[in-house]
Amino acid sequence: MLPELLGQIPPDEAVASVSGDGAYDTKAGHAAIAGLGAQAVIPPHKNAQPWKVTLAGALARNETLRASERVGNPFFGVVGETDFRSSGRPVGAEKGV
Numbered sequence: 001m002l003p004e005l006l007g008q009i010p011p012d013e014a015v016a017s018v019s020g021d022g023a024y025d026t027k028a029g030h031a032a033i034a035g036l037g038a039q040a041v042i043p044p045h046k047n048a049q050p051w052k053v054t055l056a057g058a059l060a061r062n063e064t065l066r067a068s069e070r071v072g073n074p075f076f077g078v079v080g081e082t083d084f085r086s087s088g089r090p091v092g093a094e095k096g097v
Contacts, residue, residue, distance in 0.1 A: 002022060006036060010054035017041050030057030 002024045009015060018033045019041035025048065033040045034057035044065045051058040 002026065003032035009036070018082075021045075024063070026053065029053055031055065032059050033057055034060075040064075054059045 002018075002020070006015075006018065015036045015038040017039040018036070020029075022043050022045050024042050025044050029042070030040055040057060040060060042064075044059075048065050050062045050065060053059055053062070077084065
């Protein structure tokens with residue numbers, strides 16, 4: 001889906017970065033972003049595994065994966081001891097916990 005969306009951008013249009021949620025963390029999506037010469041700002045899936053570095057966009061994605069394993073993924077899941085989901089608030093905050 002992402003390659004088709006990016007294909008709608010005129011060839012003479014410069015693209016610095018492409019962002020999206022984890023649904024766009026695909027090999028085809030990263031290859032399309034790399035083909036534009038843009039930076040991918042896409043969190044890896046929770047169970048993501050490193051890709052072979054021969055794939056377009058794999059080096060940057062693998063580094064993002066390594067960083068999220070070291071410090072937690074700021075986009076979702078557990079960051080330190082606090083669980084942030086789509087609300088952006090710690091789980092339990094709505095209950096006064």
